[in-house]
Amino acid sequence: MTRWLDDDEQRTWRNFLAATQLVQEALDRQLQREAGMPHTYYMILVGLSESPGRSMRMNELARRTQCSQSRLSHAVARLEERGWVSRSRHTADRRGNIATLTDAGFHALAEAAPGHVDEVRRSLFDPLTPDQVRQLDEICTAVRKTHES
Amino acid sequence: MTRWLDDDEQRTWRNFLAATQLVQEALDRQLQREAGMPHTYYMILVGLSESPGRSMRMNELARRTQCSQSRLSHAVARLEERGWVSRSRHTADRRGNIATLTDAGFHALAEAAPGHVDEVRRSLFDPLTPDQVRQLDEICTAVRKTHES
DNA sequence: CGAACTCCTTTGAACTCTCAACTAACAATA
DNA sequence: TATTGTTAGTTGAGAGTTCAAAGGAGTTCG
Numbered sequence: 001m002t003r004w005l006d007d008d009e010q011r012t013w014r015n016f017l018a019a020t021q022l023v024q025e026a027l028d029r030q031l032q033r034e035a036g037m038p039h040t041y042y043m044i045l046v047g048l049s050e051s052p053g054r055s056m057r058m059n060e061l062a063r064r065t066q067c068s069q070s071r072l073s074h075a076v077a078r079l080e081e082r083g084w085v086s087r088s089r090h091t092a093d094r095r096g097n098i099a100t101l102t103d104a105g106f107h108a109l110a111e112a113a114p115g116h117v118d119e120v121r122r123s124l125f126d127p128l129t130p131d132q133v134r135q136l137d138e139i140c141t142a143v144r145k146t147h148e149s
Numbered sequence: 150m151t152r153w154l155d156d157d158e159q160r161t162w163r164n165f166l167a168a169t170q171l172v173q174e175a176l177d178r179q180l181q182r183e184a185g186m187p188h189t190y191y192m193i194l195v196g197l198s199e200s201p202g203r204s205m206r207m208n209e210l211a212r213r214t215q216c217s218q219s220r221l222s223h224a225v226a227r228l229e230e231r232g233w234v235s236r237s238r239h240t241a242d243r244r245g246n247i248a249t250l251t252d253a254g255f256h257a258l259a260e261a262a263p264g265h266v267d268e269v270r271r272s273l274f275d276p277l278t279p280d281q282v283r284q285l286d287e288i289c290t291a292v293r294k295t296h297e298s
Numbered sequence: 299c300g301a302a303c304t305c306c307t308t309t310g311a312a313c314t315c316t317c318a319a320c321t322a323a324c325a326a327t328a
Numbered sequence: 329t330a331t332t333g334t335t336a337g338t339t340g341a342g343a344g345t346t347c348a349a350a351g352g353a354g355t356t357c358g
Contacts, residue, residue, distance in 0.1 A: 002263035003270065012286040013269060018215060019289035020169040022296040032346085038314075058337065066167060071315060073338055078313090095323045095336040114151035120162060121152065127295040128288060135284040137161040139277060140168035146276040147171040181316090187344070208306065220345060222308055227343090244306045244353045 023123045030119040035112035040067060040075055042116065045084065045109040048101040055100040057090065084108055172272045179268040184261035189216060189224055191265065194233065194258040197250035204249040206239065233257055 005013060028039045035042070043065045048054050056064070062072045076099050079085040084105030090096030101109075125133065154162060177188050184191070192214045197203050205213070211221045225248050228234040233254030239245030250258075274282065 002266050004266055005269065008286075009274060009282070012282055012289070013273070015286055015289035015293065016172075016273065019292040019296075020173070021215060022293060023165075024169070026296065028346095040314080059335090062337095066170060068316075069337065070317075070339085074314075077338085090336095093324075093336085097337060117151050117153060120154065123296070124162070124165065124292065125158060127291045132284070132288050132291065133158070133161055135281070136288055137157075137164055139281050139285055139288075140161070140164040142276045142281065143168040143273065144164065144171060147168075147175065147272070177316095189344080206306085207308095217346075218307065219309085219347075223344075226308090239306095242306085242354070246307065 026123045027116070027119055031112065031116060034115045035108070037108075037112065040065070040071070041079060042109075042112060043067075044072070044075055044079065044099075045101060045105055045112075048085065048099060049106060049109055053100070054106065055098050058097045058099060061099055079105065082108075175272045176265070176268055180261065180265060183264045184257070186257075186261065189214070189220070190228060191258070191261060192216075193221070193224055193228065193248075194250060194254055194261075197234065197248060198255060198258055202249070203255065204247050207246045207248060210248055228254065231257075 024039075031037055031039055031042055037045075044061065044067075047061050047064045048056055058069070058072060058076070061076075062069050065072065067075070076085055076087065080087060082104075084102055086100050086102055088098050088100065090098055128136065173188075180186055180188055180191055186194075193210065193216075196210050196213045197205055207218065207221060207225070210225075211218050214221065216224070225234055225236065229236060231253075233251055235249050235251055237247050237249065239247055277285065
């Protein structure tokens, strides 16, 4: 038997959808407008930039950026076309592909970062009190936990 | 000058992205799998079903479901192909188009609803305490407020 | 009235995402 | 070594989204 949402839950749910969508869209729009890339690409570049050697296996990169293998594969193909990422075979396990951030890619990321961070603040942190930020963190942690199994 | 995110903010931000994405994906997957429609379509059907006469102007429908006019237009075109929605011209203001939920559309929505609500509970409400649900509601309200201007 | 402006909606192109199918490489087993 | 199974990654097709452009309808104001 389905337990329907009561009025409060209904409201919260729609509030949640609206708010998260607003944030996502604001982010995507800002990056697209000022850096010419979607948020997915940005996260991929960030992932690589934080890895030793600015390189990572596709596998691991997909996990970190939590996008599907397929999505990552398509995205990295595009990033390669732009000269922001290069791919090479893993020597030991030859199934593996390794993505590496190029200098041009690093530069593009550095260019994009300030505007992006500003937008993150405007969209999410500025509207919230420090307490709320803490609460949000815990809420998201709890949600993630149940999803990971 | 860009004020960068400190470690806590960084963590919260990534937590937020991960959690919201998980919820969105779980939702979309469930609806696609069990009802053969993306979440956007579901929201459109819900919007219409709650309106008097099961009808609404495209304009208003876009606002309620917070999707762009273009997106809505494309989506309603598809929904019309499936026979779930029909379109007609507004008589007074002939710029306006009115979307109406058909019986078949209402039926499809009724079929989809229970599984969807179950997924909403599993994805978002079950992991949270009642306090956290309240907090989340307030957080989302605050975020929405700054975005609406 | 007519010009200019705004509003409502659709359209097409370019792009991204998802899903399922597929190749290739490693691993385990007999 | 052959068989089967698992893991890594790519690919193509189909579907949804975005953006900019366009068209038709109302509105304003000289």
